[in-house]
Amino acid sequence: MTTATVSGTSGEDRSDYTREESRAIRQRSLRLLGSLVSPLRWQLVLAASVLVVSTALRVAGPALIAYGIDNALPAVIERSDWMPTIGVVGIYLLAGIGGAVLIGWYVVVAARLTQAVMLDLRKRIFLHTQRLSLEFHESYTSGRIISRQTSDLDTIRELLDGGLNELVSGVLYGLFTLIALFLIDWQSGLILTVMGIPMYLLMRWFYMRSQVIYRESRVISAQVIVKFVETMTGIRAVKAFRKEPRNDDEFGSLAASYRDVNMRSIKLFGTFEPGIMAVAAVSVAVVLLWGGGRVIAGPLEIGVLTAAVLYVRNFFSPLQEVAFFLNSYQSATAALEKVSGVLEEEPTVPDPTDPIDLWTAKGHVRFDDVTFGYSDDRVILPHFSLDIPAGQTIALVGTTGAGKSTLAKLVSRFYDPTRGAVTLDDVDLRRLHPKDLRRAIVMVTQEAYLFSGTVADNIALGKPDATMDEIRAAARAVGADGFISKLPDGYDTDVNKRGGRVSAGQRQLISFARAFLADPSVLILDEATASLDIPSERLIQDALQTLLADRTAIIIAHRLSTVAIADRVLVMEHGRIIEDDTPAALIAGTGKFAQLHAAWRESLV
Known part of the structure; x- marks a missing residue:
């Protein structure tokens, strides 16, 4: 960079x-x-x-x-x-x-x-x-x-x-x-x-x-x-x-x-x-x-x-x-x-000069010998390769600094690889048309930022032409409809500055509804359940089972309860994948994930 x-x-x-x-x-x-x-x-x-x-x-x-x-x-x-x-x-x-x-x-x-x-x-x-x-x-x-x-x-x-x-x-x-x-x-x-x-x-x-x-x-x-x-x-x-x-x-x-x-x-x-x-x-x-x-x-x-x-x-x-x-x-x-x-200043992630259209993305994501480091020349992902088939839900687990969020940023094309390529349906993200990229890939972060305006406006952020019925359906899918209906003006309630009228967990649920209404082919959840209480997280778990069924999903979470819905768990360390298998297989083993899971179970007791 x-x-x-x-x-x-x-x-x-x-x-x-x-x-x-x-x-x-x-x-x-x-x-x-x-x-x-x-x-x-x-x-x-x-x-x-x-x-x-x-x-x-x-x-x-x-x-x-x-x-x-x-x-x-x-x-x-x-x-x-x-x-x-x-x-x-x-x-x-x-x-x-x-x-x-x-x-x-x-x-x-x-x-x-x-x-x-x-x-x-x-x-x-x-x-x-x-x-x-x-x-x-x-x-x-x-x-x-x-x-x-x-x-x-x-x-x-x-x-x-x-x-x-x-x-x-x-x-x-x-x-x-x-x-x-x-x-x-x-x-x-x-x-x-x-x-x-x-x-x-x-x-x-x-x-x-x-x-x-x-x-x-x-x-x-x-x-x-x-x-x-x-x-x-x-x-x-x-x-x-x-x-x-x-x-x-x-x-x-x-x-x-x-x-x-x-x-x-x-x-x-x-x-x-x-x-x-x-x-x-x-x-x-x-x-x-x-x-x-x-x-x-x-x-x-x-x-x-x-x-x-x-x-x-x-x-x-x-x-x-x-x-x-x-x-x-x-x-x-x-x-x-x-x-x-x-x-x-010039964008370090420039729009392609000859973009490729991808009207309907399936969600096949691949890292092809990717090397990436931030501007301080510290390499985060050295020669990283990964294949995520369309429709698969993967969970990324690892200690802080392992490279999980960096991987998510590369998939979202917030950054470009130093070497190698990240592709969506075999199209290099650097050549994909920006509108197709933003429609196909959506990230939900822990911050859950809400803009000034109504609750409905914030949910419809990724799909401005959405009808009220579609907005309500998205909110019900993630368990947000209940508390939204109890707000002073329901979906027309002004969230006030930066979502000051709703709690942190409620802001997160609204951001989930926003992402689900956008209906991306690839959904990235970067510590997105960190602000939720246990009842809200259970609602999200139920919603995720259905809503992630037909799309590619990348889940980054320290709460191992969220990881359980994944088809596949990747354990990362120093920018490399050290374990890759189903949650059940890794829990039954003796590796890093099994140790993390055992420690998590003990913390619940």
Whole structure:
């Protein structure tokens, strides 16, 4: 099993990337951003056009003021001619109102763009993570997935909503202001250009420092979320083992680290913003001093100097917005890196490119010289071969770690063999069409997970078009109809979050009904009776006798009472089968199963 070099599972929560890794991550993030924006390019062109026109109208203000002071006012004083003044005021008002209207339009267009991008990205994350193989979900904690879908997406949305608008608007405004300044007084424009050198150095220093701090901030933020989610999810274990004090210390340490990194970012920003203000003040002072001398000497008019001072002051105003953008940009960049890392993950159990259809499976399962090991290179099944004829019920018995659940996962194709093949009716599972595979093979686990919705909805999970009569028949078959009928709304009762309204044993019975309604050719029971009490287990035993008669069944159980219904028992040890016979024959012998059975009988006494 291999994973991507730069991936969500291999190192995305690090902050010590090499230069090559950082470049690869940036390219990955840019590819994702490009794929999100590409379908919206015409809306992007419209937004850019509106922004350019509105910015040009806003920049025209000081030039109109200069014209009014140097030309319109003298016309009034010397000739009592008010027309130039009225014209300047009218144009100034039209420019101001037009710029405001266009900015309002731009905000709406930009918001639509942002929401379209976020909708696409949110759906991509959900659909992709759902499509990824079980290996990814077993190594990638739920807290980190939640962080990708919530806090990381919120950070990206904040960037697109405000930060990006501020950057584009600020850069355009600064560029147009500089051009206008050169047009009315090139010397003042030259002064501003020279003062741009310390400003550039200051912004570059801020960018480099904040890049490190904000990536660290996202890493610690994800750790805080993971700790919180894991603690709340496992609250029963926390209570049972009195883990609250240790959790308090661990969470307090993470929260303190998060506070510290946020304080460092605030101090960084607190240094940057006053620096920009100082450069702006010096620039205005130099332009005013140099321009004032020229006004006294005669070559520069007072209106032009006024406009030049206004342009210099206005030039630095958007830099505050650019600083805010850099603030959100660093955080959003780190978030986008993590999101793109998840979206770059490839399923380790990919769908076949040329699938084989198997409309009606008989249930013949065979392991053909299978070798399998998880990502830590520890071999679980070495050169494993097994033939399970169609319709046969086998029970897998053995100590923990013997490979029983691994065998079940391979049959369900949650994993693929490292070498060899697992086949269903002589078709390699890697070539079988996914819909035929999921219809033919169903696994019931000890967890018995129930989704939000009614009891009937949960039973019909594997057969959404099932009628109410079919749902009730499946429930009766596994002995679940009795307690379901006594629920407040019967089959229409909402099971509440994760089945909170029913007991663990009742949840297991519902999951049995779900599997039996799906009517698979191969049914896998992985410790599926572990949550049942003795009366419920007896009901299941009776149901299994009938329901497993015409299908292949693989039963993994420590309760040897469940094993008794099997046609054949396989005793596993270290990924190998050490005993294989009928339950009666193995009990009568002196092997491992006979010892386990004797110990079980003694425990009942």
